[in-house]
Amino acid sequence: MNSAGLYIHIPFCISKCSYCDFFSIPGTEIPDSYITRLIQEHEYRKNQANALWSSVYVGGGTPSLLSEKHIARLFAAVLPNCTKDVEITFECNPDDVRPELISALKDSGVTRISLGIQSFSNEKLEFCKRRSSKEINEKALELIQKADFHHFSADLIAGLPPLNDDGNQLMYDISRLISFGVDHISLYALTLEEGTPLFNQVKHNPQLIDESKSDELWIMGRDYLEAHGFSQYEVSNFASEKNQSVHNKKYWNMENYAGIGAGATGTFYNGASALRFTNTLNIEEYIHCAFNEQEEKITINENDCINEYLMMGFRTLNGIKPSVFYERFGIPLSTRIEPSFSLWLKNQKAVITADGNYALNRDGLLLLNTFLMEIMV
Ligand code: SF4
Known part of the structure; x- marks a missing residue:
């Protein structure tokens, strides 16, 4: 049987980080009805893909807001359609990492944690309204390190305001991550996205960020990572070959993947063209409408597919x-x-x-x- 990737979107966040333009809605508890709908959609997309999942990625929003019960229900539905060597990544917000969550993820077959650290500077985390702190980040890293998942990834952002980093903070952030056994690091340079709270702050105070400074810091971070055994293998991703993300490589190689959840996208390639499905962003509509009525379906013609292939490759x-x-x-x-x-x-x-x-x-x-x-x- 063919294999494909599966992306599961959990579009809920307790609070909004000021730089973030991902689709998410405020929520502390994820409704049972959303999980039920995800499981129903999984059945629908599984038949559409006619493939086993060789990678699963649970992203958001904040997947770590899922309760242990939700995690067990969701993976009970997904696991029977996975290959034996499946990579299952689960994104966590450090503030949610607790022993019960870790046990539920291990019991459900999760092989890889992706932890949104962004920085160890309390000043930067507070400024960006991130629901975390240096201490919370360290506690989460320690718990995940002890749990010994097959793979452990973390994200950092270079150039977060306030702009007081001459490179020392970023180097500290990287070395701190390495000290907790992280085997994959995604390093981004801060970009200002229109419509975010940070964008509005910068309109009134342009000195708050400096994208060229973010780029300079990012280059310092890249060099530091490479000097410490983390090879760049994609624009923002660093790891040795055996620790590279199987799921993300599916996107860059343009292999089939299904997407489930409000706002999720899936793409199925057919020769030189493709069909892309994107679910509604409206949670109520997602829960109550037939899948083929709430989704946007587009055909990607050969020329656009070639352009995407060049962009990704x-x-x-x-x-x-x-x-x-x-x-x-x-x-x-x-x-x-x-x-x-x-x-x-x-x-x-x-x-x-x-x-x-x-x-x-x-x-x-x-x-x-x-x-x-x-x-x-
Ligand atoms: S937790 Fe993640 S998805 Fe939610 S607002 Fe912050 S950066 Fe965005």
């Missing part, structure tokens, strides 16, 4: 294999990326890897959008 240091591209789209990769790629190669911003893949290198990745604009048709 060039995000990774592994790049794109010309033979795989040809097999998928029936045209040589060179017809879509030349003459730009040769120029980037000449300027030492791109490489042809030992495996014959075409990729941007670390310096080229810093200019990914410029490269994509050159090659998109």
